[in-house]
Amino acid sequence: MRPFGERWRAPYASDPAHGRGRRFAEVPSPSRSEFQRDRDRIIHSTAFRRLKFKTQVFVFHEGDHYRTRLTHSIEVSQIARALARSLGLDEDLAEALALSHDLGHTPFGHTGEDALDACLAPFGGFDHNAQTLRIVTRLERRYAAFDGLNLTWETLEGLVKHNGPLLQPGGLPTARYAARGVPLAILEYNNSFDLRLSSYASAEAQAAALADDIAYNAHDLDDGLRAGLFAIEDLREIELLAEQLDEVDALYPRLEPARRIHELTRRVITRFVEGAITESERRLAALAPQSVDDIRMADAPVVAFPDELTAADQAIKAFLFERMYRHPRVMAVRTQADRIVRDLFARFTAEPEAMPEEWRSGLQGAEEGRLARRVADYIAGMTDRYALQEHRRLFDATPQLR
Numbered sequence: 001m002r003p004f005g006e007r008w009r010a011p012y013a014s015d016p017a018h019g020r021g022r023r024f025a026e027v028p029s030p031s032r033s034e035f036q037r038d039r040d041r042i043i044h045s046t047a048f049r050r051l052k053f054k055t056q057v058f059v060f061h062e063g064d065h066y067r068t069r070l071t072h073s074i075e076v077s078q079i080a081r082a083l084a085r086s087l088g089l090d091e092d093l094a095e096a097l098a099l100s101h102d103l104g105h106t107p108f109g110h111t112g113e114d115a116l117d118a119c120l121a122p123f124g125g126f127d128h129n130a131q132t133l134r135i136v137t138r139l140e141r142r143y144a145a146f147d148g149l150n151l152t153w154e155t156l157e158g159l160v161k162h163n164g165p166l167l168q169p170g171g172l173p174t175a176r177y178a179a180r181g182v183p184l185a186i187l188e189y190n191n192s193f194d195l196r197l198s199s200y201a202s203a204e205a206q207a208a209a210l211a212d213d214i215a216y217n218a219h220d221l222d223d224g225l226r227a228g229l230f231a232i233e234d235l236r237e238i239e240l241l242a243e244q245l246d247e248v249d250a251l252y253p254r255l256e257p258a259r260r261i262h263e264l265t266r267r268v269i270t271r272f273v274e275g276a277i278t279e280s281e282r283r284l285a286a287l288a289p290q291s292v293d294d295i296r297m298a299d300a301p302v303v304a305f306p307d308e309l310t311a312a313d314q315a316i317k318a319f320l321f322e323r324m325y326r327h328p329r330v331m332a333v334r335t336q337a338d339r340i341v342r343d344l345f346a347r348f349t350a351e352p353e354a355m356p357e358e359w360r361s362g363l364q365g366a367e368e369g370r371l372a373r374r375v376a377d378y379i380a381g382m383t384d385r386y387a388l389q390e391h392r393r394l395f396d397a398t399p400q401l402r
Helices: 034-043 046-053 069-087 091-100 109-119 128-139 153-161 184-192 203-226 232-237 239-251 257-287 292-296 307-325 328-350 368-380 384-394
Strands: none
Touching: 034 091, 034 153, 046 069, 046 128, 046 384, 069 091, 069 203, 069 257, 091 153, 091 203, 109 328, 109 368, 128 153, 128 184, 128 368, 153 203, 203 257, 203 292, 203 307, 232 239, 232 257, 232 307, 239 257, 239 307, 257 307, 328 368, 328 384
């Protein structure tokens, strides 16, 4: 592991000066690299600002200190940069991918996504990863020369493939997409700007994906504890967390609960980050890649957890699923949020004129599938509070989400 803060660029890092360019050619910036421009465009986008009022687990009005999609994305970017720096990767590309990875999420977290997926079942369903691609290539309308943000090929590739290849070499979907197929939005865009869907993404994209796992595991534990959904002693059923708690208690006996929680979560992040760096260095040494394409053509990810942390990651996810994501308090809100999204979808598809002019424009006589996708784009872009506001405008009774 290299000394903290030491900057270097490995031969397998993505190089912004020798990338595959943008779909629409632009004059290079004299003061920023291409990946820095991508990051800046993401931060200044409308979709990024909306993340402030989009649910991570808790709806925004349940408390000011719980994570939102925005604070989660910022935390992911911090971890992604730490991983990228230690592995000699391009930190700006890793940061851009971390900041943009959740742009396609709906209001009300995964509940909103599940509801829209059900509503769009006859038309290919809804996938937040594909929706992110739609946002950055089409739905953001800020620039005079093109729709979307016109991000670099490397950033688009990382957004689409951060969880691995989508297609097998022969063209069939990978296991992740075997049941439903690769989302149509991704396939359609790929036809015009080939993202090489059968290969892995860059190491920067893999670092951002691992950072996402680290951030939401640690911070969902933090939010769940502070919300009282489970007790800190309940975490002892997970070996890694029991070890971390023992360390905290040995160093700081009788520590007040809030500080004890923080000391635990910060150690969880550190343990996963340091373990990921060590394992990734081992894999990179074994592969000895000399270019970013060597990373893409590898048989497995090069940025990963060691086996013991993979097991701990799975154990934490299982615990959170049972004790937090399916907690009666959370499920009660999910049921209400599901109703809101389905109500809005039904009303807007029946009455497109109920949408703002920019969203209903050009829909006269549109086929059912095109109308449904436009409505889904509109709803997916809503914040939690705007979805509630729209529901109150259109319906006599709106759930309180409590």
